[in-house]
Amino acid sequence: MKMKNLPLLADLYEFTMAYSYFEHRMQAPATFSLFIREYPPNRGYFVSAGLEDVLDFLESYHFEPQEIEYLDQTGLFSEDFFQFLLKLRFSGEVFAIPEGRIFSKDEPVLEITAPIIEAQLVESYVINTMNLQVSIATKASRCVCAAKGRSLVDFSLRRTQGTDAGLKAARASYLAGFSGTSNVLAGKLYGIPISGTMAHSFITSFEEEIDAFRAFARTFPENTVLLIDTYDTVAGAQKAAEVGRELMDRGKKLRGVRLDSGDMAALSKEVRKVLREGGLEGVSIFASGGIHEFKIARVIEEGAEIDAFGVGTKVGVSADAPYTDMAYKLVQCDGRPVLKLSTGKKTLVGEKQVFRTRRDHRLFRDTIALRDEKLEGEPLLIPVMEKGRRTGPAESLAAVRERFREEFAELDDSCKALQSPRIFPVELAPGLRGLQEKTVHQVREKELGES
Amino acid sequence: MKMKNLPLLADLYEFTMAYSYFEHRMQAPATFSLFIREYPPNRGYFVSAGLEDVLDFLESYHFEPQEIEYLDQTGLFSEDFFQFLLKLRFSGEVFAIPEGRIFSKDEPVLEITAPIIEAQLVESYVINTMNLQVSIATKASRCVCAAKGRSLVDFSLRRTQGTDAGLKAARASYLAGFSGTSNVLAGKLYGIPISGTMAHSFITSFEEEIDAFRAFARTFPENTVLLIDTYDTVAGAQKAAEVGRELMDRGKKLRGVRLDSGDMAALSKEVRKVLREGGLEGVSIFASGGIHEFKIARVIEEGAEIDAFGVGTKVGVSADAPYTDMAYKLVQCDGRPVLKLSTGKKTLVGEKQVFRTRRDHRLFRDTIALRDEKLEGEPLLIPVMEKGRRTGPAESLAAVRERFREEFAELDDSCKALQSPRIFPVELAPGLRGLQEKTVHQVREKELGES
Numbered sequence: 001m002k003m004k005n006l007p008l009l010a011d012l013y014e015f016t017m018a019y020s021y022f023e024h025r026m027q028a029p030a031t032f033s034l035f036i037r038e039y040p041p042n043r044g045y046f047v048s049a050g051l052e053d054v055l056d057f058l059e060s061y062h063f064e065p066q067e068i069e070y071l072d073q074t075g076l077f078s079e080d081f082f083q084f085l086l087k088l089r090f091s092g093e094v095f096a097i098p099e100g101r102i103f104s105k106d107e108p109v110l111e112i113t114a115p116i117i118e119a120q121l122v123e124s125y126v127i128n129t130m131n132l133q134v135s136i137a138t139k140a141s142r143c144v145c146a147a148k149g150r151s152l153v154d155f156s157l158r159r160t161q162g163t164d165a166g167l168k169a170a171r172a173s174y175l176a177g178f179s180g181t182s183n184v185l186a187g188k189l190y191g192i193p194i195s196g197t198m199a200h201s202f203i204t205s206f207e208e209e210i211d212a213f214r215a216f217a218r219t220f221p222e223n224t225v226l227l228i229d230t231y232d233t234v235a236g237a238q239k240a241a242e243v244g245r246e247l248m249d250r251g252k253k254l255r256g257v258r259l260d261s262g263d264m265a266a267l268s269k270e271v272r273k274v275l276r277e278g279g280l281e282g283v284s285i286f287a288s289g290g291i292h293e294f295k296i297a298r299v300i301e302e303g304a305e306i307d308a309f310g311v312g313t314k315v316g317v318s319a320d321a322p323y324t325d326m327a328y329k330l331v332q333c334d335g336r337p338v339l340k341l342s343t344g345k346k347t348l349v350g351e352k353q354v355f356r357t358r359r360d361h362r363l364f365r366d367t368i369a370l371r372d373e374k375l376e377g378e379p380l381l382i383p384v385m386e387k388g389r390r391t392g393p394a395e396s397l398a399a400v401r402e403r404f405r406e407e408f409a410e411l412d413d414s415c416k417a418l419q420s421p422r423i424f425p426v427e428l429a430p431g432l433r434g435l436q437e438k439t440v441h442q443v444r445e446k447e448l449g450e451s
Numbered sequence: 452m453k454m455k456n457l458p459l460l461a462d463l464y465e466f467t468m469a470y471s472y473f474e475h476r477m478q479a480p481a482t483f484s485l486f487i488r489e490y491p492p493n494r495g496y497f498v499s500a501g502l503e504d505v506l507d508f509l510e511s512y513h514f515e516p517q518e519i520e521y522l523d524q525t526g527l528f529s530e531d532f533f534q535f536l537l538k539l540r541f542s543g544e545v546f547a548i549p550e551g552r553i554f555s556k557d558e559p560v561l562e563i564t565a566p567i568i569e570a571q572l573v574e575s576y577v578i579n580t581m582n583l584q585v586s587i588a589t590k591a592s593r594c595v596c597a598a599k600g601r602s603l604v605d606f607s608l609r610r611t612q613g614t615d616a617g618l619k620a621a622r623a624s625y626l627a628g629f630s631g632t633s634n635v636l637a638g639k640l641y642g643i644p645i646s647g648t649m650a651h652s653f654i655t656s657f658e659e660e661i662d663a664f665r666a667f668a669r670t671f672p673e674n675t676v677l678l679i680d681t682y683d684t685v686a687g688a689q690k691a692a693e694v695g696r697e698l699m700d701r702g703k704k705l706r707g708v709r710l711d712s713g714d715m716a717a718l719s720k721e722v723r724k725v726l727r728e729g730g731l732e733g734v735s736i737f738a739s740g741g742i743h744e745f746k747i748a749r750v751i752e753e754g755a756e757i758d759a760f761g762v763g764t765k766v767g768v769s770a771d772a773p774y775t776d777m778a779y780k781l782v783q784c785d786g787r788p789v790l791k792l793s794t795g796k797k798t799l800v801g802e803k804q805v806f807r808t809r810r811d812h813r814l815f816r817d818t819i820a821l822r823d824e825k826l827e828g829e830p831l832l833i834p835v836m837e838k839g840r841r842t843g844p845a846e847s848l849a850a851v852r853e854r855f856r857e858e859f860a861e862l863d864d865s866c867k868a869l870q871s872p873r874i875f876p877v878e879l880a881p882g883l884r885g886l887q888e889k890t891v892h893q894v895r896e897k898e899l900g901e902s
Contacts, residue, residue: 006614006636008635008636008639009608009614009617009634009635009636010608010634010635010636011606011608011609011633011634011635011647012633012634012635012638012645012646012647013633013647013648013649013650014647014650015635015647016647016648016649016667016670016671016674017649017650017652017653019670020649020653020666020667020669020670020671021656023666023669023670024666024669024670026656030652030656032652067639070635070638070639071635074645076671076674116656120650120652123609123650124608124609124617125614127609127610128608128609128610128611128613128614128617129613129614131609131610132611132612132613135612155462157460157461157462157575157579158462158574158575158578158579158582158779159578159579159582159774159775159777160579160583160612160613161583161586161611161612161613161616161768161773161774162579162580162583162611162612162613162614162615162616162618162619163457163460163576163579163580163613163615164612164613164614164615164616165612165613165615165616166460166575166579167613168613182462182463182464183460183461183462183463184459184460184461184462184463184466184521184522185457185459185460185461187463187521188459188518188521194463194525195463196462196463196464196465196466196467197464197467198464198467198468198471199464199465199468199571199574200780200781200791200793201468201481201483201571201780201781202468202471203791204781204784204789204790204791205472205477205481205567205781205784205789208897208898209898215471215474215475216467216471218471218474218475219467219470219471219474219475220467220471220527223467223527229793229794230791230792230793230898231791231792231793231894231895231898231899232792232898232899235898235899260793261793261794261795261796262793262794313774317612317768317773317774318773319773319774322612322768322769322770322773323610323612323764323768323770324610326610328609329651329652330651330652330655330656333655333656338655338656339655340651340654340655340681340682341681341682341683342651342680342681342682342711342712342713343680343712343713344712345712443682444682446659447659447660447682447683447686448682448683448686
C-alpha cells in the first residue's frame with residue numbers, strides 16, 4: 001500500500017504545464033512551499049505527518065510504458081516529451097519539518113526544490129497525502145488531550161474515506177498517541193498494536209447472548225472482552241459478570257466489557273457496580289460509538305467509569321474539519337522570488353526556515369524566516385532529501401510517536417483547548433518580511449502598472 | 452488500484468469472531484444487510500455507488516502466506532484456522548441495488564448471504580467502499596442539480612482523504628453527472644474524460660503573466676484555457692483577450708479562461724465584458740475554488756457568466772457530510788431472523804427486497820419488504836453474485852451514469868432541494884413489519900425476561 005510509482009496520480013494540468021515547460025526548455029530550479037493558509041475551527045496548531053509517504057513517492061518516481069501509452073491517447077503531447085518522461089526521476093531536494101512535530105499555519109511544512117517539471121508533477125500527491133495525515137494526526141491529538149491518560153484505539157476503518165485513508169488514519173492517530181488500531185493491515189504495515197474482539201453480529205448469531213459470551217470466553221480465555229449492549233447494557237453486564245465468574249473458576253480473568261450505545265457516563269457507572277457486586281474487580285470498561293474529543297471530555301467530566309475508548313468515524317474522517325486549506329505554491333523560480341496576489345491567498349516568497357524558541361521548557365514562539373537568515377531558536381526544517389535520495393534511513397513510527405509525545409508536552413494547555421484555543425504564535429523575520437514586501441511591490445508594478 | 456486481495460483490510464474483531472465460529476464449527480448461512488440509518492443534513496435520498504469494487508473484492512478474496520504469517524504473530528489463532536483461511540474463498544450470494552440508482556435510508560443497498568465466517572470477514576471493506584462512494588455520488592448529484600446544465604469537472608484529488616478516495620471521488624462524481632475529472636489516473640482506470648490546463652505556478656514561473664499566456668497558447672493552440680486571477684482577474688482577462696486575438700490571427704481560438712478566487716458572479720460578468728469588447732465571443736468562462744452546491748446555486752442566481760465549474764475539496768470530501776451512518780448488520784442466521792435492540796440502532800430483520808412504485812412517470816414511493824413478499828412495483832435488489840461469482844459481466848461506468856441520469860430525472864424536485872429537502876417516502880411491507888415485531892418481541896422476552 002505504499003504509493004510507489006503512481007505518477008499518473010496527478011491532475012492533468014501538471015502534465016500540460018510540464019509539457020509547456022518542456023517545449024520552452026524551462027529547466028531552472030523551482031522551489032515550492034507546502035503550507036496551510038488557515039486553521040479549521042477550534043485548531044491552534046497542526047501535527048506534522050505524512051512525510052515518509054512523500055519521500056517514498058519521490059524516491060520511486062518514474063513512468064512505465066503503459067502510463068505513457070495512456071498519456072499518448074490524450075493527443076496532447078509529443079513523442080519527444082514521452083521519451084523525456086520515460087527517463088525522468090525526481091532529482092531534487094526536500095527540506096521538511098519532521099513527522100510528529102507541532103507546526104503552525106503559514107509555516108512551510110515541506111519545501112521542494114527541483115527542476116520545475118519535477119517539482120510540478122508531484123504536486124497533487126504531495127498535498128493529498130500530507131493534508132490527510134496532518135488532519136487526522138491533529139484531530140487525534142485533541143482526543144489524546146481530552147482522554148487524560150485513558151487509552152484510545154482507532155476503530156475508524158469502516159467509515160474512513162477509502163482504503164488508503166483507513167491505513168493513514170491508523171498510522172496518524174498512533175503517531176499522535178493512540179495506543180493501537182483495529183485495522184489489521186495497518187498493524188502489519190506499520191507495526192501498530194492491533195485489538196478487537198466481537199461485534200453485535202457475534203452476539204445475535206447465537207440463540208442467546210450468554211451463549212455468545214461463553215463461546216467467546218472458551219475461544220479466547222486470555223483475551224475475553226464482551227460487547228454488552230446488544231439487547232440491554234445492564235442486563236448484558238450481569239451476564240458478562242456471570243461468565244466472568246465462570247472464567248475465575250477456571251483460573252482465568254474477564255479482561256473487559258464494551259459499551260457501544262446509550263448514555264455512556266451513566267451506563268458505565270451502572271456496569272461498574274454490576275461488575276463489583278459480581279465480585280469482579282479490575283475488569284476494563286471500553287466505550288465506543290460516535291466518540292470524538294468533545295464526547296470524551298464530557299463523559300469524563302460526568303465521572304464515567306471508562307478505561308479506554310474505541311474511536312471511529314468522527315476522528316477517522318476528521319468530521320468537524322475534513323480538510324485543511326493546504327497549498328503547494330511556487331515561491332522561487334530560477335533564483336527569483338515569486339508570488340500570486342489572488343484575493344485571500346497569500347504566499348510567502350523564497351526558500352524558508354522556521355525557528356522555534358522556548359521559554360521555561362515550553363514552546364514560546366515560531367519565526368518564519370528566509371532560509372539563509374540567522375535567528376535564535378531551533379530550525380524546524382531539515383534537509384531530508386538531496387539529489388532525489390533520502391539523506392538518511394526512513395524514521396521508525398515509534399521514534400516519530402515519541403518525538404510528538406515530547407514536543408506536545410511542551411505545548412501550552414491554552415493552545416490545546418478543545419474550543420477556541422489560543423493560536424500558537426508565529427511571526428515573520430525581518431529578512432522574509434522585507435523580501436515579501438519588495439516582491440509584492442515589484443509584482444504590482446509590473447502586472448498592475450502601479451508604482 | 453482495484454482493491455483485490457486485501458483480506459487484512461479488516462478490523463481484528465472480524466478475525467476473532469471468525470476464529471470463534473471456526474472453533475465452534477458454526478458454518479450456517481448468515482445474511483448481512485448494508486444500509487444507512489439516518490440522512491445527513493440536507494439529504495433526502497442517496498445515490499448507489501461502489502458495488503463494482505465490492506464484487507471485485509469478493510471475487511478475488513483469498514489469503515497469501517505472508518498474510519497468514521502476520522496473523523500468526525498475533526498469537527491469537529491456531530494452525531488449523533490458518534489452514535482453513537488459506538483455502539477460503541468467498542462462496543456466497545449478493546443481492547444489491549445496482550449502481551446509479553436512487554435509494555433511501557433503512558433500505559438494504561446490498562445483502563450478502565454466505566457461511567457466517569465469509570460474510571463476517573468482508574464487513575469492513577464492504578462498508579468502507581460503499582460509504583465513501585455513496586457519500587460522494589450523493590453530494591455530486593446535488594451539484595449537478597444546482598448547476599442547471601452547466602458542466603462540472605472534479606478537481607478534488609489534491610485534498611481528498613487519501614489516494615483511494617481521489618480515485619473514487621472522480622468515479623462517483625462522474626457517475627452522478629459530472630462531465631470529467633482532472634485526475635489522470637482516474638481517467639486511465641475508469642475511462643473518464645480528463646481536463647486541466649495550468650496552475651498559478653505556471654503564471655508566476657514566467658517573468659510576466661502575458662509571457663505565460665503566450666507560452667501556453669503556443670504549446671496548446673487548440674486547447675488554450677488561461678488562468679487569469681494570479682494578479683488581478685480583470686487585468687488578467689485583458690491580457691487573455693490580447694492572446695486570444697493573437698490566436699485568432701493564427702486561425703486559432705481561445706478556448707476559455709478560468710477564475711479561481713474573488714467574487715465569482717461579479718468578476719465573471721466583468722470578464723465577459725472584457726472578452727466581448729476584445730472581439731472574443733464563445734470563450735468559455737470556468738470557475739473554481741471552494742465550489743459546492745450552494746455556491747453554484749448562488750452565483751447562478753446572481754447572474755454569473757460561468758459556463759463550467761471545477762469542483763474540488765468540498766465535494767471530494769463531502770465536507771458537510773463526510774460520512775454516512777452506514778451499517779452492515781446480521782439480519783438472519785441459519786434461517787432465524789435476528790436483530791439487536793441497542794438504543795437508536797434499529798435493524799430490519801430477514802432477507803429483504805425493496806419495491807419501487809411510480810406515478811405519472813415520477814418516483815412515488817419505496818416499500819421495504821421481505822424478499823419473498825410479492826408487492827407491486829419494481830424490485831430494486833437483484834442477484835449480482837451467486838456462489839461467489841458475478842451473475843454477469845461488470846457494468847460499464849457509462850451505463851451506470853446513464854441509469855442515474857434517467858432515474859434522477861424521475862425524482863421529484865422537492866427531494867432535490869438543497870436545503871431541507873423532502874425525504875423520499877419509504878414504508879415497510881406487512882410481512883416485514885410482522886416479522887420485525889415478532890422478532891423484537893421474542894428477543895425482549897428471551898433476553899430481558901419480558902413477556
